[in-house]
Amino acid sequence: xxxxxxxxxxxxxxxxxxxxxxxxxxxxxxxxxxxxxxxxxxxxxxxxxxxxxxxxxxxxxxxxxxxxxxxxxxxxxxxxxxxxxxxxxxxxxxxxxxxxxxxxxxxxxxxxxxxxxxxxxxxxxxxxxxxxxxxxxxxxxxxxxxxxxxxxxxxxxxxxxxxxxxxxxxxxxxxxxxxxxxxxxxxxxxxxxxxxxxxxxxxxxxxxxxxxxxxxxxxxxxxxxxxxxxxxxxxxxxxxxxxxxxxxxxxxxxxxxxxxxxxxxxxxxxxxxxxxxxxxxxxxxxxxxxxxxxxxxxxxxxxxxxxxxxxxxxxxxxxxxxxxxxxxxxxxxxxxxxxxxxxxxxxxxxxxxxxxxxxxxxxxxxxxxxxxxxxxxxxxxxxxxxxxxxxxxxxxxxxxxxxxxxxxxxxxxxxxxxxxxxxxxxxxxxxxxxxxxxxxxxxxxxxxxxxxxxxxxxxxxxxxxxxxxxxxxxxxxxxxxxxxxxxxxxxxxxxxxxxxxxxxxxxxxxxxxxxxxxxxxxxxxxxxxxxxxxxxxxxxxxxxxxxxxxxxxxxxxxxxxxxxxxxxxxxxxxxxxxxxxxxxxxxxxxxxxxx
Ligand SMILES: Nc1ncnc2c1ncn2[C@@H]1O[C@H](COP(=O)(O)OP(=O)(O)OP(=O)(O)O)[C@@H](O)[C@H]1O
Numbered sequence: 001x002x003x004x005x006x007x008x009x010x011x012x013x014x015x016x017x018x019x020x021x022x023x024x025x026x027x028x029x030x031x032x033x034x035x036x037x038x039x040x041x042x043x044x045x046x047x048x049x050x051x052x053x054x055x056x057x058x059x060x061x062x063x064x065x066x067x068x069x070x071x072x073x074x075x076x077x078x079x080x081x082x083x084x085x086x087x088x089x090x091x092x093x094x095x096x097x098x099x100x101x102x103x104x105x106x107x108x109x110x111x112x113x114x115x116x117x118x119x120x121x122x123x124x125x126x127x128x129x130x131x132x133x134x135x136x137x138x139x140x141x142x143x144x145x146x147x148x149x150x151x152x153x154x155x156x157x158x159x160x161x162x163x164x165x166x167x168x169x170x171x172x173x174x175x176x177x178x179x180x181x182x183x184x185x186x187x188x189x190x191x192x193x194x195x196x197x198x199x200x201x202x203x204x205x206x207x208x209x210x211x212x213x214x215x216x217x218x219x220x221x222x223x224x225x226x227x228x229x230x231x232x233x234x235x236x237x238x239x240x241x242x243x244x245x246x247x248x249x250x251x252x253x254x255x256x257x258x259x260x261x262x263x264x265x266x267x268x269x270x271x272x273x274x275x276x277x278x279x280x281x282x283x284x285x286x287x288x289x290x291x292x293x294x295x296x297x298x299x300x301x302x303x304x305x306x307x308x309x310x311x312x313x314x315x316x317x318x319x320x321x322x323x324x325x326x327x328x329x330x331x332x333x334x335x336x337x338x339x340x341x342x343x344x345x346x347x348x349x350x351x352x353x354x355x356x357x358x359x360x361x362x363x364x365x366x367x368x369x370x371x372x373x374x375x376x377x378x379x380x381x382x383x384x385x386x387x388x389x390x391x392x393x394x395x396x397x398x399x400x401x402x403x404x405x406x407x408x409x410x411x412x413x414x415x416x417x418x419x420x421x422x423x424x425x426x427x428x429x430x431x432x433x434x435x436x437x438x439x440x441x442x443x444x445x446x447x448x449x450x451x452x453x454x455x456x457x458x459x460x461x462x463x464x465x466x467x468x469x470x471x472x473x474x475x476x477x478x479x480x481x482x483x484x485x486x487x488x489x490x491x492x493x494x495x496x497x498x499x500x501x502x503x504x505x506x507x508x509x510x511x512x513x514x515x516x517x518x519x520x521x522x523x524x525x526x527x528x529x530x531x532x533x534x535x536x537x538x539x540x541x542x543x544x545x546x547x548x549x550x551x552x553x554x555x556x557x558x559x560x561x562x563x564x565x566x567x568x569x570x571x572x573x574x575x576x577x578x579x580x581x582x583x584x585x586x587x588x589x590x591x592x593x594x595x
Contacts, residue, residue, distance in 0.1 A: 001316070003301075003308040007131055010088050017084035018135070024077040025140045031066045031073075032286060033147040037155060038063055040279030047274065077136065085132025092124045095315055104321035105385045106345060114198025119314060122193050123307035126186075130304025134297050141293030148286050156280045157272055163262050164284065167254040171291070174247040175298060178240055183302040185237035190306055192230040199226050237303075244295025252288060259284055321384060323405040332361035332536035333396030333503050335382070340391035342381055351377040352561045355391070359554075361503060362535040364528075366549025367542045368579065369558035375542045376417065378558070379507050382540075383414055395503075411503050413489040415511035419482030421473070426455055427462040429481055433489035445488040448526040450519050451480035475514035483511060483523065487530070490537065506539040512548055517590065520548055546583050547590075555579070 011018050042059050045051035051059065096119060153161030203210065203219050210219050259281060266272035272280075340355040352374045359365045367375045380386055381393060384400055392399050400408065413433075421429050430445055431437040437445075442462065446452040454477050458464040466472050473481065490504040506527070512520045528551065531537050541549050549555050550569040557565035557572070557579050565577045572579035 001312060003127070003130065003305045003312075006127075006308065006312075007135065010131060011135070014084045014087065017080045021077040021081040021084075021136055022139055024073040024080070025136065026143060028070050028073045028077075029140065029143045029147050031070050032144060033151050033283070035063065035066055036279045036282035036286065037151065038066075039282065040275040043278050044273060044275035081132055081136050085128050088131045089124050089128035092127060092311070092315075093120055096120055096124070096311070099315055099317070102319050102321070102323070103317070104319075105380070107317065107320040109345065112194070112198045114196075114201045115194040116314070117201065118190070118194040118197040119311050123190060123311050126190070126303045126307035127311065129300050130308075134300035134304065137293045137300075138297045141290040141297065144286065144293075145290035148283050148290070152280060152283045156276050156283070157263075157266065160259060160262055160266065160272070160280055164255040164259050166258065167251045171247050171251040175244065175294060178243045178247070178295075179298040179302050181240040181243075182237060182299050183306055185233065185240050186303040186306040187309070189230065189233035189237050190310060192226070192233040194310075196223075196226045196230045199223055237299075241295070241299045244292070244299070248288070248291040248295060252284065252291065255287070256281070256284055321387075321405075322401060325401055325403045325405060325408075327398045327402050327404065327407075329398075329403060329407050329411050329503050330396040331503060334361065335359040335505070335538070336394045337378075338391050338394070340381065340388045340393060342377060342386060342388050342390075344377075344386075350389070350561055352381070352388075355563060357556060357563070357566075359538055359540070361538055362531065363553040364531070364539045364541060364549075364551070366552035366555035367540060367558060368544070368546060368549055368555060368582070369564075370578075371544075373558040374561040375558055376509050377561075379414065379509055379540065379542065382507070383412060384408065412505050412507060413486035414507040415479070415482045415486045415509060417510045417513070419478055419485075419511070421466055421478055421481060423465070423467055425460075425463050425465055426458070426481060429466065430462075430484045430488060432485055434491075437488055441488065442484075445484040446481075448487055448523070448530065449480045449484035450515075450522050450526070451477060451484055454480070476516075476519070479511050479514050480519075480523070483508070504534070504537045506537070507542075508539070509542045510544060513544065517545070517547060520545070524548065524551065546579070546586055 038059065042051060042056075042063075045059070046056075100116060149161065149165075152164070199222065203223065207216075210216050259277075263272060263277045263280060267274060267277055335358070337355045337357045340352060341350055342352045343350045355378065357365065367378065369375055377386075381388055382400075384405065387401075394400070395403060395408070395411075422432070427439065427442050428435075430442050434441075439462070443452060446455055446462075455462055455464070464472075486506055486508075490506060512523065515523070527539065531539065541552060543549050546569075553568070554566060555569060555572055556563050557577070559578065565572055565575055565579055567575065573583060574580075
């Protein structure tokens with residue numbers, strides 16, 4: 001969809017606001033063209049000695065009345081129009097946000113956050129201006145131009161009118177050339193602003209790392225260079241916009257010269273009165289606004305078009321994740337991976353190959369393997385963040401895309417390697433998926449995640465605000481708060497009616513890496529006890545530390561994206577492969593640590 005199509009659709013939907021503004025503008029234009037005619041008549045009346053006393057006052061009163069009406073109408077159209085344009089901005093921002101929320105990680109992998117933020121702010125502002133000021137200025141300018149030209153040619157003298165139009169085609173050509181440059185300059189300016197945004201976003205999120213590595217001065221220098229580049233690009237655009245003004249000035253000067261020369265000659269031949277020439281030159285002066293409006297409209301539209309060229313593809317991008325499934329999850333369902341392979345977009349090597357596994361309800365699956373072997377990827381496929389390239393994943397016999405996405409998400413409680421905490425109170429962070437949870441339920445979930453005592457030691461306990469991304473908590477505390485959140489999401493503990501049944505699966509992606517072995521054992525014991533009470537629940541535990549999976553019903557060893565060993569802890573030890581060797585290393589390490 002082009003900017004014009006989008007704006008046409010918007011104007012159609014909000015026609016009362018646009019029609020109201022257009023009517024008010026038409027009123028203004030009529031009054032504006034009436035004023036020179038009135039002034040001309042007053043001048044002629046004064047020259048002829050016809051206008052005196054009350055009659056003169058009445059004529060002047062009419063002029064003042066027209067001025068006041070113009071002022072009121074201008075306020076009116078601005079209010080009506082800007083309200084509509086802001087509505088467009090709001091709608092576009094909501095559409096953009098909603099669209100982005102529906103996209104999966106595969107989409108964001110190819111996008112930069114700073115870019116997307118710039119779209120939501122700067123680019124939408126530009127489109128908003130095109131829908132507001134630009135549209136109405138275009139209407140107003142054209143209407144005024146038409147009426148003024150009509151008054152000049154029909155109302156005053158057609159020969160004078162036509163002669164003064166001679167310089168205008170040259171101006172139109174100059175406008176066309178300038179607006180092409182304006183478009184390119186705005187395109188570059190918007191792109192540079194995106195780069196600047198990206199730098200701010202990354203720099204501020206990673207400020208602690210940059211400071212620790214002593215890179216802040218370099219980073220600030222880079223920012224300054226980017227800011228200078230963005231400033232230069234905007235300046236370039238303004239420079240081209242400024243070229244509209246001399247083009248208007250030169251055209252009007254040439255038209256004025258023609259008007260005075262030819263007009264003077266006509267007056268001398270007594271074919272035109274002085275009052276008519278006065279009106280004519282006033283009309284010519286009134287052409288300044290439509291000319292400037294044309295330049296202004298062109299630059300606003302070019303800026304809007306440059307922004308829409310960036311925004312449109314994001315709004316219309318196909319969803320990287322289809323949400324068309326209708327099936328509900330059965331109360332207790334077995335999870336199966338059947339010959340599943342997957343490669344990340346543009347990756348040369350497959351991240352997972354020919355994965356087959358079965359996890360019945362009530363059971364725990366341990367996933368171990370060297371770093372980069374595909375453990376997190378397996379969970380991402382289960383969460384439908386990516387779709388398998390081959391094979392299928394089923395729950396209770398239904399392939400994942402056939403299941404209602406919301407139902408699938410409701411059943412899966414995922415604790416990622418680096419959990420995200422929001423800048424809110426701890427209690428709110430735990431109850432994220434169940435805001436209606438009671439304080440007692442929140443506390444119980446925190447107890448199960450072995451973080452209750454840590455929270456109680458904080459200044460305001462559960463009401464403590466944690467900084468952005470949970471910066472005021474330690475890594476281990478953040479992990480345990482995220483586990484408590486996942487447990488509450490699954491309706492553990494004592495859940496309300498909405499959570500009292502149905503399948504649930506806890507997915508821990510190395511989520512205990514930052515807690516000590518004692519706390520890990522405590523949490524895993526709690527989880528096992530809980531699962532015994534909820535036989536329809538299952539769990540997948542990804543861990544580098546093998547002690548976290550030793551009690552699992554089955555353990556898979558992933559290496560280079562393939563399952564190389566599978567069995568219980570005892571079976572894998574007996575197998576004498578990667579698992580057995582790692583186990584020995586880790587046991588030795590633990591005994592050395594204990595010394
Ligand atoms: N978003 C991505 N795009 C491209 N390749 C990726 C992406 N995420 C992971 N990979 C690659 O896929 C492979 C498997 O990664 P994955 O994160 O699943 O490993 P892992 O076993 O969980 O590792 P770790 O134990 O270090 O967390 C790795 O080679 C990794 O480089």
